[in-house]
Amino acid sequence: MRSSQVTIKDIARILGISPSTVSRALKNHPDISEETKVAVNELALKLKYQPNAVALSLKHSRSNTIGVIIPEIVHYFFSSVISGIEDVAYEAGFTVIICQSNEKYDREVANAKMLLSHRVDGVLVSISKETTNFDHLVMLQEGGLPLVFFDRIVPEIIADQVIINDEEAAYKATKHLIENGRRRIAHFAGPQNLLIGRDRKEGYLRAIREAGLQADPQLIIDADTYEKALIATNHLLTMDNPPDGIFATNDLTAIGAMQSLQKKGIKIPQQIAVVGFSDGRFSGITEPNLTSVDQHGYEMGSVATEILLNRLLSPSETYVPQTRVLSANLIVRGSSK
Amino acid sequence: MRSSQVTIKDIARILGISPSTVSRALKNHPDISEETKVAVNELALKLKYQPNAVALSLKHSRSNTIGVIIPEIVHYFFSSVISGIEDVAYEAGFTVIICQSNEKYDREVANAKMLLSHRVDGVLVSISKETTNFDHLVMLQEGGLPLVFFDRIVPEIIADQVIINDEEAAYKATKHLIENGRRRIAHFAGPQNLLIGRDRKEGYLRAIREAGLQADPQLIIDADTYEKALIATNHLLTMDNPPDGIFATNDLTAIGAMQSLQKKGIKIPQQIAVVGFSDGRFSGITEPNLTSVDQHGYEMGSVATEILLNRLLSPSETYVPQTRVLSANLIVRGSSK
DNA sequence: AACGTCACCGCAAACGTTTGCGGTTCTGAA
DNA sequence: TTCAGAACCGCAAACGTTTGCGGTGACGTT
Numbered sequence: 001m002r003s004s005q006v007t008i009k010d011i012a013r014i015l016g017i018s019p020s021t022v023s024r025a026l027k028n029h030p031d032i033s034e035e036t037k038v039a040v041n042e043l044a045l046k047l048k049y050q051p052n053a054v055a056l057s058l059k060h061s062r063s064n065t066i067g068v069i070i071p072e073i074v075h076y077f078f079s080s081v082i083s084g085i086e087d088v089a090y091e092a093g094f095t096v097i098i099c100q101s102n103e104k105y106d107r108e109v110a111n112a113k114m115l116l117s118h119r120v121d122g123v124l125v126s127i128s129k130e131t132t133n134f135d136h137l138v139m140l141q142e143g144g145l146p147l148v149f150f151d152r153i154v155p156e157i158i159a160d161q162v163i164i165n166d167e168e169a170a171y172k173a174t175k176h177l178i179e180n181g182r183r184r185i186a187h188f189a190g191p192q193n194l195l196i197g198r199d200r201k202e203g204y205l206r207a208i209r210e211a212g213l214q215a216d217p218q219l220i221i222d223a224d225t226y227e228k229a230l231i232a233t234n235h236l237l238t239m240d241n242p243p244d245g246i247f248a249t250n251d252l253t254a255i256g257a258m259q260s261l262q263k264k265g266i267k268i269p270q271q272i273a274v275v276g277f278s279d280g281r282f283s284g285i286t287e288p289n290l291t292s293v294d295q296h297g298y299e300m301g302s303v304a305t306e307i308l309l310n311r312l313l314s315p316s317e318t319y320v321p322q323t324r325v326l327s328a329n330l331i332v333r334g335s336s337k
Numbered sequence: 338m339r340s341s342q343v344t345i346k347d348i349a350r351i352l353g354i355s356p357s358t359v360s361r362a363l364k365n366h367p368d369i370s371e372e373t374k375v376a377v378n379e380l381a382l383k384l385k386y387q388p389n390a391v392a393l394s395l396k397h398s399r400s401n402t403i404g405v406i407i408p409e410i411v412h413y414f415f416s417s418v419i420s421g422i423e424d425v426a427y428e429a430g431f432t433v434i435i436c437q438s439n440e441k442y443d444r445e446v447a448n449a450k451m452l453l454s455h456r457v458d459g460v461l462v463s464i465s466k467e468t469t470n471f472d473h474l475v476m477l478q479e480g481g482l483p484l485v486f487f488d489r490i491v492p493e494i495i496a497d498q499v500i501i502n503d504e505e506a507a508y509k510a511t512k513h514l515i516e517n518g519r520r521r522i523a524h525f526a527g528p529q530n531l532l533i534g535r536d537r538k539e540g541y542l543r544a545i546r547e548a549g550l551q552a553d554p555q556l557i558i559d560a561d562t563y564e565k566a567l568i569a570t571n572h573l574l575t576m577d578n579p580p581d582g583i584f585a586t587n588d589l590t591a592i593g594a595m596q597s598l599q600k601k602g603i604k605i606p607q608q609i610a611v612v613g614f615s616d617g618r619f620s621g622i623t624e625p626n627l628t629s630v631d632q633h634g635y636e637m638g639s640v641a642t643e644i645l646l647n648r649l650l651s652p653s654e655t656y657v658p659q660t661r662v663l664s665a666n667l668i669v670r671g672s673s674k
Numbered sequence: 675a676a677c678g679t680c681a682c683c684g685c686a687a688a689c690g691t692t693t694g695c696g697g698t699t700c701t702g703a704a
Numbered sequence: 705t706t707c708a709g710a711a712c713c714g715c716a717a718a719c720g721t722t723t724g725c726g727g728t729g730a731c732g733t734t
């Protein structure tokens with residue numbers, strides 16, 4: 001913030017009137033004469049006066065700024081979410097402070113404190129993989145801030161949330177594999193402290209059970225990164241009875257699996273089919289193209305922001321937390337047909 | 338910003354002292370007795386007092402916030418840059434307001450005004466494809482804000498900037514194709530109003546000329562998106578004398594080319610080699626893996642932010658704009674061997 | 675006792691903007 | 705002429721925090 005920007009005081013001094021009159025003239029207040037209004041508005045335009053949003057924030061106890069805490073910016077899904085957030089916030093005249101936790105709890109706590117200090121009006125959160133204690137998020141609520149969780153939600157905290165039905169989506173993905181003849185399906189699972197990790201695994205298990213298949217614990221592997229998938233896939237291939245399908249918790253993991261398979265000369269989908277999750281930009285790029293659950297990142301960001309803005313702009317006396325479940329559809333491509 | 342957050346006034350009232358004493362006690366001021374300091378600090382901790390950053394901003398004419406204007410968040414390179422920006426800002430105790438222009442000039446102008454109004458301390462900018470008038474950026478400087486351009490810079494404005502040597506990188510990429518025997522190389526070029534578009538084309542042309550090859554205008558096509566590349570590649574294949582190499586201005590465009598080629602049964606790189614630019618996450622995912630110029634997004638964001646923070650934290654009397662050129666190396670993979 | 679110094683605070687003003695309330699002047703009606 | 709109401713402002717205080725300066729009391733020295 002620079003001292004060389006024009007303030008209401010500058011205009012007042014030049015016109016020989018008081019700052020309160022300048023303020024009222026700029027707001028077209030009925031008590032101010034037309035002559036004064038014209039003079040003020042012309043000078044403000046000429047001097048390129050911009051209201052000081054910081055001073056307004058202090059005066060009104062409202063900053064028109066929302067905070068966003070996400071695990072990682074460089075991730076197609078999350079960057080899509082931020083894009084949706086920023087577009088909706090922009091349309092509503094809000095600015096967006098972006099914080100990444102880099103999947104670290106401590107960083108997430110520091111981010112929460114910083115946002116509280118900056119007096120943001122509300123916060124959109126997707127928690128880090130490490131986060132198992134939620135005091136810092138409760139603190140935000142106690143500070144009067146509405147929270148909206150998205151994707152990685154926290155059932156322990158009463159708040160609005162936007163999700164897809166991870167269990168249902170995973171169920172569909174696994175069922176698709178089963179309907180295409182796969183009988184031994186591995187699941188590359190995300191962290192089980194995150195609800196999305198649990199739900200995706202539950203959906204997978206439900207489809208397995210419904211098909212009367214035996215759930216084999218050896219086919220459920222903790223692997224939610226490209227690198228882990230490279231290793232995990234190699235491991236699967238050493239089994240006496242390797243799988244004929246892989247359902248991965250995200251696209252990059254699925255791609256890691258695909259590449260391991262292809263390096264071993266395994267034909268996809270003929271020998272082993274692969275399904276991902278999130279429908280990132282990659283899915284139309286791999287060979288064969290990746291079947292994937294469309295997670296609607298941009299829409300998730302948009303909806304979460306709309307819910308938050310509604311909380312801010314239309315406060316209601318009774319708080320009923322809202323859960324919006326976005327449709328998640330399976331997009332079938334070459335990797336699983 | 339919520340009225341339920343604890344202020345210095347609350348602590349002052351509870352302890353029966355003045356707000357200025359609370360402030361000084363919190364800052365360990367030597368004029369304040371040890372007894373008072375202990376009482377203040379204990380109560381502040383108990384009440385979870387957090388300084389009001391908005392009030393501090395107003396008082397100090399400094400917000401410890403930097404603004405970022407980028408063309409598009411959902412883009413691997415830019416999301417990498419933001420990640421670098423956020424990490425460096427966080428370490429320095431700064432927050433980051435993120436604005437995307439969606440490649441629209443009008444949006445970029447509105448973003449600039451909003452950042453000025455929010456009294457950010459400085460701005461990091463990569464301009465939109467549409468931007469040919471820079472008054473809104475000059476306005477930021479006139480408002481006292483230091484600017485740092487990155488990637489898409491504006492030579493017309495005297496400011497700090499962080500780039501890779503696009504011309505040199507493109508020269509290397511094209512030369513690599515030539516050294517691998519390619520004699521008819523197409524260039525999928527970016528917008529020529531952007532310096533990066535011009536420089537990449539110049540580097541391409543220089544390599545062509547140095548090799549004693551004839552530059553064929555029909556081989557230079559305006560195509561900087563995946564979709565445009567699908568079409569442009571098909572068009573190239575209808576030529577009497579199709580190219581044997583393609584140098585694309587970014588990775589997604591290169592991938593579009595690859596997919597068109599593969600759909601027509603063209604072997605990559607045996608028949609036509611492909612080189613991209615930016616070394617996004619995709620390059621290790623395509624088949625064959627894509628040769629690409631590594632654009633160092635995260636490093637670019639980090640360096641740009643460090644330069645900006647230096648401007649803010651160590652102001653110098655004489656302003657000498659700084660240009661940092663990051664190394665850009667060609668990473669050779671299967672698409673061009 | 676008087677004076678000077680130091681410890682330890684509180685007052686007041688600043689930052690930019692807004693808004694309630696009251697002051698001043700003018701005009702019209704009684 | 706007097707009074708009331710309206711037009712048109714300016715003052716003062718608020719928001720949260722900081723910081724210069726001055727006030728007050730205690731203590732030590734002359």
